[in-house]
Structure formats: structure tokens, C-alpha cells
Amino acid sequence: MESPDATFTLAYLVFSFCFVFTPNEFRSAGLTVQNLFSSWLGSEDVGFIQYHVRRTSTTLLVHSSLPLGYYAGMCIAAPEKNLPYIHLVSAGWQAFLVLSLCLQLVSWGLVIYWSRRQWSNHPICRTLQAHAQPQRSGWGAVATSINTEFRRIDKFATGAPGARVIVTDTWVLKVATYHVHVAQQTDTHLSVTDSRQHQMSPDSATPTQILTIRVASINPAVNSFDIRLMSTEYSELREKLHAPIRSATNVVIHQTISELFLDTFKAHAELNQPYMLPSEMEVELCIGCLQVPAGTKLIRLCCEEGSDNECRQCFCRPMWCLSCLGRWFASRQNQERPETWLASCVPCPTCRSKFCILDVCLIR
Ligand SMILES: [Zn+2]
Numbered sequence: 001m002e003s004p005d006a007t008f009t010l011a012y013l014v015f016s017f018c019f020v021f022t023p024n025e026f027r028s029a030g031l032t033v034q035n036l037f038s039s040w041l042g043s044e045d046v047g048f049i050q051y052h053v054r055r056t057s058t059t060l061l062v063h064s065s066l067p068l069g070y071y072a073g074m075c076i077a078a079p080e081k082n083l084p085y086i087h088l089v090s091a092g093w094q095a096f097l098v099l100s101l102c103l104q105l106v107s108w109g110l111v112i113y114w115s116r117r118q119w120s121n122h123p124i125c126r127t128l129q130a131h132a133q134p135q136r137s138g139w140g141a142v143a144t145s146i147n148t149e150f151r152r153i154d155k156f157a158t159g160a161p162g163a164r165v166i167v168t169d170t171w172v173l174k175v176a177t178y179h180v181h182v183a184q185q186t187d188t189h190l191s192v193t194d195s196r197q198h199q200m201s202p203d204s205a206t207p208t209q210i211l212t213i214r215v216a217s218i219n220p221a222v223n224s225f226d227i228r229l230m231s232t233e234y235s236e237l238r239e240k241l242h243a244p245i246r247s248a249t250n251v252v253i254h255q256t257i258s259e260l261f262l263d264t265f266k267a268h269a270e271l272n273q274p275y276m277l278p279s280e281m282e283v284e285l286c287i288g289c290l291q292v293p294a295g296t297k298l299i300r301l302c303c304e305e306g307s308d309n310e311c312r313q314c315f316c317r318p319m320w321c322l323s324c325l326g327r328w329f330a331s332r333q334n335q336e337r338p339e340t341w342l343a344s345c346v347p348c349p350t351c352r353s354k355f356c357i358l359d360v361c362l363i364r
């Protein structure tokens, strides 16, 4: 390995990055601001708004102290640099130390400014102020309403703790690292603006589609924001909302695992060797949907002849299109355990001989 200071620098950079952006491994290890300061932050259920005012302030202070932490660590990791003796170190290190101290002082100054007049200057409380009715009254009533509704068990909540989306009877809330976005249901328009599909892979056991929904308020004092959720949670969200969600014309929302699986199924089938249609054979319409010509043929490709795999050769002529065969494949699976789908065999819809995803060939 390189010198200890290079090793420390790399390790500290990785640690800082993970601490700020919190991947799941860090979260499960408890290395988050929420966890480390949980006794001071109190309970989110008791006072949702107060909790997040404390959490965002603490997060700012902790994140802004990371450069100072690096300097302190280097004092130990590289004793030959004489870092504890500020007058002896190079100009570069002096500048780094001064900048880190400034960053820390500025964030303390900011947090002290926020805390004046019972936290009225905090960005979250200012956001609440925009919803106060009438305008001149304080944000306290809005905070109480949100706190009360957050405690109800019938709220909609999804996402990782650092990027949670919560919908209560009156409010749409999005928790971010340094802020909580708030919109009142009655004056918001929601529209699905984007969708990203993740196929089933060894890393993710189930196929997922992530929807991006824009929450825009007719109240000019409220900034619009984006929320993200899985398409399978979409209907639950719609139930909780009183207003309809508009959808951009090009976004197709897949609400069930089977629909999501279809893309994975098609992608895998395309990787298999194609079936060259004999010139004398005519292809008829798919007998499942009667919409498109049959486009698949089952050929036992998954293993050598004689091995004791469940798959058997199917001698049916091409009868099904890829979508219908994919739906059939998904419908014959254990619906509770989508992670097993790619590896399992199902019977051919016509002759009942078993096939797996490796045996699905597209017709050329
Ligand atoms: Zn079909």
C-alpha cells in the first residue's frame, strides 16, 4: 500500500461520500445523522416538523465539519507534516485549515440565525409560513396539522429515510437531506413526468419501474418539487390523493409485477438464438391475443440432451406472440417470490411440456 496519508485520504473521501449520500449499507450499519444523534433529535412521531428542523440543522453542522475532521485525522496519519503546529505547516495546509474553520463557523452562524424567534427563520418553517391561513398568522398551526396527520397510521409513506415521500389527508411531504418540501393537497397539481425501468437482474430480485412525479402548487409562494416512487405503489398513492394525477402521454405505468416482468422476459428472449422459420411454414395470428402474428417457438436450448432438467422439447408450431407467452410465463409463477421467476420452468401453454426462459426463441 502507499504511504499512510494517501491511504487515509482515500478512506476519508470514501467515508465522507458515503456519509453524505448514505447508501443502504451505511444506513443498515446505523451510520446516519438520524441514528447517531437520535437521543437529541427525539421522535419523529411526537413532533414531525420539530424533529426535522433539528435533524436538518444537525445534518448541516455535521456535514460541514467533515473537512476539519480530515485535518484532525491527518495530524495522526501523517505526523511528519507537523500539522498540529499551525505556524510550521505549508501554505496549502494553512489555507485548507482556514477554509474548513470558515465553513464550520458559517454553518454555526446559519444555524444560530435559523434558531432565532423560535426557529422562524429555518427554511422548513418558512415553507410552512407560505401555507399559513390567514397569511399573517404563524406557521405553528400548519406544523400542528402536519404533526397530527403524520401520526395517523393511514398515511402513505415510501422511500428511504433520506428521501421519504409522505402523503397525509391534507399534505404532500418530501423529506430531503437539508429540507422538507411541503405542499397542500387542495392546491397542488401532480403529474407523472418520467419513468425509469430496471429489469430483473442478479442485483435486484424484482423488476422495478421508478416514477417521477412533479408536485406543483398554485400557491406562488410554494416551490414545486419532484417525488419518486415505485410504480407498484402508484395505486396506493392515488387512493390517498384527492386530486387526479396527470400523466405525460409517453409514460406507461406498470402497476403489477407481471407487467414489469414482461420487459425482462422480452430482453432475455432476444438474447436466445432465433428460430429460422422453414420457408413452407405459414405463421398464423397469436392464439392468445389474435392481434399480431405468432412470434415464438420453444426449443430446448437450456441443457444438453439426457441431463435431468425439467425442460422437455415442445413440438408445437409457433402459436404465441412474445407478450402473450411472457404473460403466461409470469402467470404460472409463485406470485409471492418474483426472484425465482427467471430460473423456473413452466409448461408450454399448448402441449404442457416444460420450458424455461432460455428455451424461448424468436421467429426470424
Ligand atoms: Zn399474443
Ligand SMILES: [Zn+2]
Residues within 6 Å of the ligand: 298, 314, 315, 316, 348, 349, 350, 351, 352, 353
Ligand atoms: Zn408445446
Ligand SMILES: [Zn+2]
Residues within 6 Å of the ligand: 300, 301, 302, 303, 311, 354, 355, 356, 357, 358, 359
Ligand atoms: Zn429449459
